[in-house]
Amino acid sequence: MQYHYEFVWATLAVLGILFLFSFFKTVLPIRRNVMFRRLLVAEFFTVVFNVLSCQLNTAYEGIPLWLLNTCDLAFFVGFVCRDFVFYCYVESLVQERSPSIRMPRFLVWTVVEISLLLILTSPWSGLVYSINDSGYHIGRFYRLVLYANAYSYLLFSICLILAAVGRKVLGNMEKLALLGGCLILIVGDVARMVYPMYLVMDSFYMLSILVMYLAFQNPDLYTERKTGLLNQSAVLSLLQEFGKHGDFSVFALVLNDFSENRRLYGVRQMDAGLRIIAEYLRTRHPDCFVAYLEEGRFILIARQVLPFDQMCRDFDQRLQEPWHDQHVSLYLTASYVAFRGPLMVRRPESFLNYVATALQMAEQQNQLVIIDERERQKAEHDAKIRAAVDRAIKNNTVEVYYQPLYGTKEQRIIGAEALSRIVDPELGMISPGEFIQVAERSGSITQLGEQVFEKVCAFLEQQDTKALGIDRINVNLSPIQCRDERMPERLVAIARRHHVDFSQLKLEITESALADRNVLQANMKQLEAHHAVFSLDDFGTGYSNLMRVLRFPFSDVKLDMTFVQAYFSRHNRLLPAIIDGFQSFGVQITAEGVETQEMARELTRLGCSILQGYYFSKPLSEADFVAYVARTRQDPGHTIRF
Template structure:
């Protein structure tokens, strides 16, 4: 029988390259990587002894029988072990995303154990193959053993991949890669059956392994580019691996006011500073796995118990000096989080949420936060709020409340601010201070804002607000919306669907959105061309000054509640000067947090054009708001006077 070896050289070349990258380039100490290394070993054994056994079998009589038997046995061991290790690799990969997905151990091991037993006894039994004076012969159960083994593990692999897909724990490219790798092997086994004289199966296996390497094993996939540290995906894999142990340690730190420092120093300087800090951490803690989680957050993971107090003190001491490099000099502060113990959660991403929640609290309170049971409950509560926000957005159940705006010149209610409210079946009414922050962090704030805008459009389309004296409805735009260059088109499309002109709105933009000046100015210009007007929200809570605000086309500036109330508590006497300054440039001033008659009188005297606060009304549902406006506008007994 004439065998064809022409496909082997390319397969061996690719295998050699993968060996170099996998065994000599740093990889994570996790089960998946160990399984991939063993899979490469099995492929090498199969490939080498496939060539040797085929060569010597076709040259029978020139080599001692014991050598031929040894080569044949090693080839078959590699062949069935390769299928088994392929499944083990797929299983370890899937279990990183969903640990509960696995097949019974006895089923997984039985197939390969029976196959190996039949192979090892074959030199005497002839079940798989036999060699006698006439040469090499295929045994009665040759195909049954090899292809039962191969297709069993392929079916096992496809089964757990489909289970992972059904649980939506795999990214789209990961789904295609895993299914594709399995289908390549199916085709390879079919080709081996149809063309037994062509050594094709190793090539198909090598293509499948290469697909998995490019999709999952390339170490560069787990490196964060700015710092050279591990990225979040790598951190999740390490947490999953360490979670199998009884105890491991985490020390996390966040650079305080990271966004503000990035604006202050510039993106290039901050990125350079991150690299300097990363180098410091690598040098100082070589036994830790160090990951950068974006937004100035670093996490160190260790098998041993870490000296947290000492680490905090050492890093604080280092922060007393600037982080220096060419054209870089950064003065920073940091806050810290610590954990020591078992993982105690089903998935590592849940633990990562605990770390993120603890880091936010550490930064707010400027103290070390230890992740304990109370901290876990706080993070679980945040997760429930996030789920409630997502559910409300998906099911269009975000409610809109309206807080009246009082015009001091008109001496009546002239508008309202639209405010989002979420009522969850389990959590009840969720505070806006909670769910707005959650929506901003999760990226769902854009959908939330657009849903509120659409409901306000529907309100204006079905109610004769002008007849009630309502000139404009104020609608908030989040900083994330303001950074989106497609935001004007989406708002115009929503308003157009309800046949509402943008002149009916006053779009409120917070101070933090002013940092992205070019994008914001372009968005405001496009909306202004469609008759929209703008108000700067929460003035006095950030770093904006009068001249910076005047670079933007704001018709109105809303003074933050804390800024207004500080004036009345005698803690801040700047309010009159601020109001005069804006008025001198023709910008109206709205005051939030008006709670008493005296505050309303004084703010009117100072020149505020619009007042908002509980003195007039709390935020009201649509029907209650309409009733309130009708009552205050037309019933003399309920007319607002001060």
């Protein structure tokens, strides 16, 4: 038989490139990467001995029998082991996402063990192949060993992939890559059966391996672009792997007031500073895996015990000097979190949530926080809250309550602030202070905010608010929503769907959203074109000043309740000065936290246009709010006195 080797050389060339990337670059010490390297070795071994065995079998005369048998045995062993290693690679990929997905071990090992037994005894039994004076001959179990082995492991792999698809733990591209890789191998096996003289199966295998490399092994997939450090995906893989082997160490740090520093120094300078800090950490701790998790958070992971106190002291000492480079000079502070022990939870994502929660606490307390059982319980509670938020969004059960707004000039209720509430079937009533923060951290705040906006629009569509004397309903926009460039078009689409004009609404934006000035101004301009009106919420809780606020088209500023109540606990000139300052520029003032008649009178005297607080009413359900407004219109003096 005349064999054709045209495809082999391209296969070896691509294989050589992947060897360079996989064996001469640092990769994560996780099972998937180990299996990928083994797959490359198995492919190289099989290709080489495939060519050698075919060449020697064609010109067998004069070649020692032991050499012929050695090459043939090596090829067959490589062929079946390559299929086995490919399955192990797929299994490691799937188990990174869901560790409980697995095939029965005895079944997986039995196939390759039987195949190897038949192959290794063939020089004597002739069951797979035989060599005699007339040359090389195919044995009666040849096809069974090669193709039954190959299709068995492809079937096992597909079963794992489909199980992962059913549990929704794979992304769309990951599903396509895995199933596509299996399909390529099926086509390759068929091609080898039909055209055995063409050594094309190795090329199909190389193509499948290349697909896996591009989809899963490419180092860029696990590198954070700003810093060149590992990203969150890499951290999750490390935690999954380290969690299988006992205790490991984690040291995390967060740059304090990161958003404000980014606004102060500028995005470009801050990104340059992050790269300098990343290089410092990588150089200072070469025995650790260093990652950047966005928002000024770095994390170092190691198997060995880390000297946490010394690491804190070293970094604090380094922070006493600026992070300096060409055109960069940053003065920063940091807070720290440490952990040593086994992975406390099944999912690495949950552990990262523990770290994020602990970093927030460390920044607030300005001290090293050790993740312990208390932190684990708090993080578990947050995970339950997050699940409740996701359920409420999915089932459209986020409730909207309305807290009345009293107009001091009109001397009546003129509007309300829409407030979200979640009553979960498992957790009951959840405090907004809990679920809002959790939703912001998980990224679901956008869906939650839009669901509230839609329900407010439905309320305005169903109620004759003019007859009730309601001018506008205030709706909160989270800072994350304000950073979304597509937010205006989505809100406009919702309002149109319910035939609601933006003149019936007032959009409340918190101080922290002002940090992203350009995006926020662009979004506000788009909404202004639809007659939207804006209010700055919670003034006094951040770093905004009067002139900074005036850069934005706010019609009124809402003073935070802690700011208002501080004035009544100890009178000072700050509150009146702020009210006078805004009013001189035509900006109205809304005061939160009004709890007594005395507060209502004094704030009215100081010039506040709108009052909000428990003195007037707590947040009410839609039906109770409508009844409350109707009642106050009939007898305003009896209901509200001051």
